[in-house]
Amino acid sequence: MTIRRVNAEERLTTSFPLQAYAFETSPRSVARAEEFRGYLPYNEGNRTLVVEENGVTLAAASAIPMRQNLRGEVLPMAGVAGVATHPLARRQGHVRALLHQLLDEMRDEGHQLSALYPFRPSFYARFGYVGLPAPRTVTFSPADLGGLLRVDLPGEVRWERVGEGYQDWRTFTERCLDERHGFAIFPGYRDVGVRDRDEHWLLTARSGGTVTGAVIYRIDDHGGTLAAGDLLAADPVARMLLLQFFARHVDQVERVRVQVPVDEVPELWLTDLAVHVEARVARPASSAPMARLLSIDALDGLAVGPGRVRVELTGDRWLAGSHLLDGTTGALEVVTGAAVTAAQPPAVTLTAAGLSALAYGVLDPVEIGLRGLGEVPAEALPELRTLFPRRNPYLFSDF
Template sequence: MHIRRLAAEDRLTTSFPLQAYAFEASPMTAVRTDEFRAYLPYNAGNTTLVVEEDGVTTAAASAIPMRQNLRGAVLPMAGVAGVATHPLARRRGHVRTLMHRLLDGMRDEGHQLSALYPFRASFYERFGYVGLPRRRTAVFAPADLAPLLRAELPDELVWERIGAGYPRWRDYTDRCLRERHGFAVFPDFRAVGLRERDDRWLVSVVRGGETVGAVTYRIDDHAGTLIADDLLFDDAYARASLLQFFARHVDQVRRISVELVPGELPELWLTDVEVHTEARVHRPDSAAPMARLLSLEALADQPVGVGRVLVELVGDRWLAGRHLLDGTTGKLAVLPVDGAAEGRLPCARLTAAGLSALAYGVLDPVEVAVRGLGEVPVEAATELRRLFPRELPYLFADF
């Protein structure tokens, strides 16, 4: 078995066909094979590793150099994607070997976080990943938004093809990255695919010259569905402006489908709105995202509540040892454990997934223990809760 990092052109005959077999209709047509070359620019900065045996590519995995907001800090994040194995080489440990090598390299390059969409969540939990909320899909009739047509709102709407409006969209999502916990964006070489495909409309909400909301969408047919991507907005006025725009399609489409951030409640938008909201998580085609810390440096200087606790990190390749998490100054310090702290401060024993769950705000310390991701005594749970209060992350990027 030989592990090799691919050069750009190598992907055409190695990782791309293997990933297509794993995630697309198969066998591929000749036309599909020809389309691979068009994807090369959007993979230019990725790190792609493959396993080769007797000249045959038997497994592949890629990491996208992304950025993600962790409780207000924008940090380098490795987005793991395209994990695929030859059907005759499965269950032989190739993915485990590639994941170790891939994350070793990304961590060495300074990536402090990692995220992915798993084929099986329990598999990646063993690599220290923990589940994040999946975006919700809301479906409703545009007629139910009719009351908004009478609303006087303070904003201006800008409507354009995404190819023309891409700079505005990119600037706004970059601002969301700085302001929203869990939010992640692609690097420029990958993100520009949205502009170059130009297969979406963009409607932006502008107030005082600043974008305060935006959504991309397409319409599948007359009397069909307006299919909107993530509904992004700063406040209730901006959200109402976007929904008012949807309401104007009452004589054009039967229904509207829109992606929502976790925690958004469309049943409260208006009186008498009939809406179906779901977050479908199903293996293998509809996974909730997962994420993990790759380095304790990701926690340094995070704004936290006043708390002090010892943590022992176990069972992980990248996070290990005993550490003091000290928030007495209002900013988190990750310190070596000294003799004075031993026996005087509460101590929790955590897996990497357990610590990641606390850092991302998806689990309470008690839930970490119940899930088997650590041992958390009552006193330690109290301190960890002060340091890492619950906060719903929203990944945004889909890869």
């Protein structure tokens, strides 16, 4: 049994068939198999590893070189995807071996973070991943937006096929990456798939010629659903411009469905807006995302509060050792070596998932102990809360 990296052409007969069996209708048609070649350009920069035995592919996993915003700093992130195992080779440790090597290689190349959508969260929790908030799906009737049609809003909207407006879409998501904690985007070779397929409408809000909001959507049928992706808006005016456009579909669709981050409150968008907000998490098809730090260096230089704590990281392949986390200057300094031993601030013991939960802002330090992700004495609680205030990461992922 061997693990090796496959090239683009080899994906057609190794990783793609396993992924199709795991995530699509099965058995696949001959025509579907022939479509695999069309995916190659959008996977060209991925790192794909496979487990093989006697020429048979037993398991596959890929890492996509992405970028993610962690508390204001945009860092290289390995997006793990396409994890699949041959049905006769499951539960034999193949995925564990693949992930170890895959993350080893991505970390060595400088990727300091990693994120994924798990088939089973508890499995990836053993690799140091911690859960992030799932996006909220918001459903409402365009009739309830009718009042917006009488409002004179500053700015304008542009409506076009995404193939035509792709560069505006990409530029605005780059802006969101710089401004939004947790936001992540695909590399260009992967992202252009939405342009090349050209299967969606692109709506953008603009102010003074600058894009301030954007959403990609499709309409399934007359009297049906206007199904949109993430409603991205830099400010309330941009959001209202996008909603005002949806209001014009009152005689075309019954409902509008969009995705929003967890800190949006759609019930307050308008008076008398009847809205259904849902975050559905289920196995195996609708899991919330997960993420982790791959390197302690990801924390160095982050804007933090003036806390100070010693951290012992245990039980992890990629994060281990003693570190002093010092935020007294407002920029986190990670100190190792003799200075850690000499330091006298409160000490905590954390797993990789525990430190990742604090860095991403998804758990309070008290919850770290309650969840079995570390040991945090009472005197360290205020220091950690000052260093890592709660945040709502928004792991954006487009079509």
